[in-house]
Amino acid sequence: MRLPLASPALTGKRLLALVRSYAAPMTAIVGLQLLAALSAVSLPWIVGDIVDAIGAGTTRQWVLGRIGIALVLVALNFILVWLSDYKSRTLGERLFAILREDLVDAVVHLPLSTVESAGSGDLIGRTTHDIDRVQMMIRRGLSAILVLVTTVLVTLVAAAIVSPRLVWVLIAEIPLVVLVAKWYVPRTIPSYQASSAVVAEFSGVASETVAQAETVDALRLGPTRWAKYDSLLAQMWRLERYGAWMRVFLFVGMVIVTLSPIALLIALGAVGVPAGWVSAGAVTTMVMYCYQLRVPLWEATFWSDELQFAYTSLQRIFGVDLVEADRRAREGATGGGAIVVDSVGYAYREGAPVLHDVSLTLREGETLAIVGPSGAGKSTLGRMIAGIHPPSSGTVRAGGVDLVDLPEKELRRTVVLVTQEHHVFVGSIAQNLRLAAADADDDALWEALRAVGAADWVANEGGLEMRVGAGGVQLPPARAQQIALARIILMNPSTLVLDEATSLLDSSSARSVEQSLARVLQGRTVVAIAHRLHTAHEADRVAVMVDGRIAELGTHDELLALGGEYARLWKAWRGGD
CATH class of the missing domain: 1.20.1560.10 (ABC transporter type 1, transmembrane domain)
Structure with a gap:
């Protein structure tokens, strides 16, 4: 196109x-x-x-x-x-x-x-x-x-x-x-x-x-x-x-x-x-x-x-x-409260639906893990929850307000998506971080960096004024991902959607960053689209997606006891660990 x-x-x-x-x-x-x-x-x-x-x-x-x-x-x-x-x-x-x-x-x-x-x-x-x-x-x-x-x-x-x-x-x-x-x-x-x-x-x-x-x-x-x-x-x-x-x-x-x-x-x-x-x-x-x-x-x-x-x-x-806007923002609309996914369907192209009649209610302050085989629609559902794409059918609401009705600034205060894709802008570390919070002081920046495990290498390699990007230090993907996560902490949204956001980190570092994020984001709603099932193990609830539908929903222990799709995924993951 x-x-x-x-x-x-x-x-x-x-x-x-x-x-x-x-x-x-x-x-x-x-x-x-x-x-x-x-x-x-x-x-x-x-x-x-x-x-x-x-x-x-x-x-x-x-x-x-x-x-x-x-x-x-x-x-x-x-x-x-x-x-x-x-x-x-x-x-x-x-x-x-x-x-x-x-x-x-x-x-x-x-x-x-x-x-x-x-x-x-x-x-x-x-x-x-x-x-x-x-x-x-x-x-x-x-x-x-x-x-x-x-x-x-x-x-x-x-x-x-x-x-x-x-x-x-x-x-x-x-x-x-x-x-x-x-x-x-x-x-x-x-x-x-x-x-x-x-x-x-x-x-x-x-x-x-x-x-x-x-x-x-x-x-x-x-x-x-x-x-x-x-x-x-x-x-x-x-x-x-x-x-x-x-x-x-x-x-x-x-x-x-x-x-x-x-x-x-x-x-x-x-x-x-x-x-x-x-x-x-x-x-x-x-x-x-x-x-x-x-x-x-x-x-x-x-x-x-x-x-x-x-x-x-x-x-x-x-x-x-x-280009037609994919949202119809209403001036003054606010989106506080739990996000509710109601009978959502979505197709990237006509005749090829990716999601089928998905319904899900997020509880305020919970961590929900979404797992499932490749191509099951996990990332697409995450985009629906984050308001990136309006659904082809059904609605996604926050506090009773449709996400497509929220002005862009209000939407990003309500929910933010972090993916494995990342970008470091040309400038200093501080400038990159202040893209998320222009009025943040240095203490807030260091706190965000500590939460994602990046404070040590930033301090050792030039501090907040270290130049990165073209003409400066070329950050490896793992470090660039840490900067992206630190930006999200500074944005401080009500709901955070993590789509394999720590995939570029090794297992130990990823788990450490996720635990730090959990502490910093305590009280916030977190949706984690996981490829490492230890995320699901530590989540409050787990949603299992198969072929664009939520096949199972419950706690880790409940789904293991059920002996269904999640139990098979867990067994396969533990066996390969």
């Missing part, structure tokens, strides 16, 4: 709304650009005036006066362009910051099921490659497009005043540029969309290979991964080569379109000046105007190319917001 793309209409609407949010500074920028354009078009007018005056025999003082006015206009144009550029760059940075923040907000609030099915490549591509492509357009492109549009309009108006008979040459240039663009754009947008998708897939393959380098090496998957790289690189090469050829054709077309009018004006001047229907000064001014138009028209083609890149990326960026 890929994340959706925003439609062209929606993309334009979102971009326009972003710009409208800064209407006042945008108006000021347009005003400065208009003044700059007026000062720029005045120079050819003055030059043409000087040419005609010299031909008529004007005085030296008059010419020097016009040259002085031209120099003042050049200085004024420089100041106006500088101010406009400064303000447009500042505004571009603000707009781009909003865009990035909105994207990050949308990504971190994506339903976990969507993240897992979409894969890391698509998300990495949208948050890196696509945001980089948009960066230039937002920071510079929007203001640059305003500049060139203003310059073209002011130049055409000035040309019409100078010579109504010759202005059609300049006006005819515009539809020719439009024709070139209309030929170019439809042939490039599909390739840019395909290129973005391939780059996203390449990013995913690369990140997965690096993250699982040991697995790739152990299973000798190197040739397979290289073959995948080669295939993606070949696709990228074909798409980039196609885009390059399109840009070559665009370049040639624009050279013809922008230089031909200059040649035509010179030819018309050669006929019109002797015939008396146009002055030499007017021809000079029109040629200068035509030459001036080359810059904005060339920029128009450049920005049209950049606009296609950026527009494609904006469709992918805005598409993240189109």
Whole structure:
């Protein structure tokens, strides 16, 4: 599954709304650009005036006066362009910051099921490659497009005043540029969309290979991964080569379109000046105007190319917001109290249910162990209890409130899931821990580390300010898991779901950490999805899952006496101990 793309209409609407949010500074920028354009078009007018005056025999003082006015206009144009550029760059940075923040907000609030099915490549591509492509357009492109549009309009108006008979040459240039663009754009947008998708897939393959380098090496998957790289690189090469050829054709077309009018004006001047229907000064001014138009028209083609890149990326960026939420949070809803699972069913894909009519009531303050064979649905039930996935049927409530009705912040105060998967963020140990409790003091951090058996190695290797992650100490999986568990202690939820959360620790360390957690979390409800049955032995109750259903529920001793599935699992585990 890929994340959706925003439609062209929606993309334009979102971009326009972003710009409208800064209407006042945008108006000021347009005003400065208009003044700059007026000062720029005045120079050819003055030059043409000087040419005609010299031909008529004007005085030296008059010419020097016009040259002085031209120099003042050049200085004024420089100041106006500088101010406009400064303000447009500042505004571009603000707009781009909003865009990035909105994207990050949308990504971190994506339903976990969507993240897992979409894969890391698509998300990495949208948050890196696509945001980089948009960066230039937002920071510079929007203001640059305003500049060139203003310059073209002011130049055409000035040309019409100078010579109504010759202005059609300049006006005819515009539809020719439009024709070139209309030929170019439809042939490039599909390739840019395909290129973005391939780059996203390449990013995913690369990140997965690096993250699982040991697995790739152990299973000798190197040739397979290289073959995948080669295939993606070949696709990228074909798409980039196609885009390059399109840009070559665009370049040639624009050279013809922008230089031909200059040649035509010179030819018309050669006929019109002797015939008396146009002055030499007017021809000079029109040629200068035509030459001036080359810059904005060339920029128009450049920005049209950049606009296609950026527009494609904006469709992918805005598409993240189109993912439907898997919860319907009610403002003010609270979820204190016992969690009740009522007739819950769940299917990751239609027609393949994983849970079947599961009902379970957690008692406040108890430790419930969920055991069963692989594929029985233990982890899926844990996700239901933690509110990660809303059930396909039935309800999961906390204190009588459906978990999908709880705002995200309240949900995480109510119940938290810890899995065997973990991540250490770039930064210090303290920064990693304070992600769970921003206002926690150092004493609270050390207490959490002691509870998970990590205080000694943290103290010996740099303390709370030890840098970890990329560019710092690379923590082995077992230690990273301890940091993840310490974060959960700092979060202090009412209910904690542990899905093989100590699986990366050896048996002795795992048991010690679990006992420490039990002491720290005393009074909290703990659901432990266990692969080591000593967890079940020490739990208040044990739920045995088979084929997506709770087959047995009771204490350790009750289930052993029952002689059913749990008794068989216990016997097999003890026999292999």
